[in-house]
Amino acid sequence: MVTPSMIVATLVGVVALVAVATIVLLAVRAPNPWAPSLAVLRGTLQLAAISFVLTGVIRSPAWIALALALMFGVASWTAARRLGSLRERYVPVAVAMGAGIFIALGVVFGVGAITFSPRYILAIGGIIIGNTMTIATLSGRRFVELVDDRWEEVEGWLALGATPRRSTADLVRRAIGAAMVPTVDQTRTTGLVTLPGAFVGAIFGGVSPVEAGRFQIVVLAAIIGAGAVVAAVLTAWLGPVRRRPTLR
Numbered sequence: 001m002v003t004p005s006m007i008v009a010t011l012v013g014v015v016a017l018v019a020v021a022t023i024v025l026l027a028v029r030a031p032n033p034w035a036p037s038l039a040v041l042r043g044t045l046q047l048a049a050i051s052f053v054l055t056g057v058i059r060s061p062a063w064i065a066l067a068l069a070l071m072f073g074v075a076s077w078t079a080a081r082r083l084g085s086l087r088e089r090y091v092p093v094a095v096a097m098g099a100g101i102f103i104a105l106g107v108v109f110g111v112g113a114i115t116f117s118p119r120y121i122l123a124i125g126g127i128i129i130g131n132t133m134t135i136a137t138l139s140g141r142r143f144v145e146l147v148d149d150r151w152e153e154v155e156g157w158l159a160l161g162a163t164p165r166r167s168t169a170d171l172v173r174r175a176i177g178a179a180m181v182p183t184v185d186q187t188r189t190t191g192l193v194t195l196p197g198a199f200v201g202a203i204f205g206g207v208s209p210v211e212a213g214r215f216q217i218v219v220l221a222a223i224i225g226a227g228a229v230v231a232a233v234l235t236a237w238l239g240p241v242r243r244r245p246t247l248r
Helices: 004-027 035-057 061-082 086-110 118-149 151-159 169-188 197-204 209-238
Strands: none
Touching (some): 004 035, 061 118, 086 118, 086 209, 118 151, 118 169, 118 209, 169 209
16 A cells, blocks of 8 residues: 655655756756656656556456557657658557557467467557557667668769659668667566566466466567568558658
């Protein structure tokens, strides 16, 4: 049970860590030095709200579906904003993320790797949605940056008669590879460098370490599978360019 002293200690620790981040960013004159502080504040409020809501939602399939739909909407909107014009990027991002999430969850629950139940759908669905958002942002931004940096090369291909898709084929491959690096590194170092949240949370919840490990490796594999689909679909959609893109 959470006691008032635990809440106070948590707040003190969070404030201290946010202060460290803000001071460092201000000292080096980084852009948007207050962004981390605002992000932590927003995350705290959102977690408090979702914790209260999930108390009555976690056993209701209809409410879980609604919660996942909301998560997906916010995640795809956030990733699309990072790629420039929201109006131009939202549909590709949403389709790519939807494809990755659908395939990953379909495999996980279809083969019985994880029990098909409301709480597991919410837990794994939320984890995969969050990670696909990150991979969509990384792959999309990297592709746009590569095309912008090497626009003369792309124009050269177009001038020689190459199709718009062919002119950026190499950049698409590079963007996909770059987007997958953090996920691959996280997976290959699991247990040596990091103890993932799902693993630790399962153990704290009373699950045996073996069962927690089984659950975590399924989650990591699902993230990699979904991420690969997202990066491939999104960059393929963005690939054919006829004018120089920008990250506005």
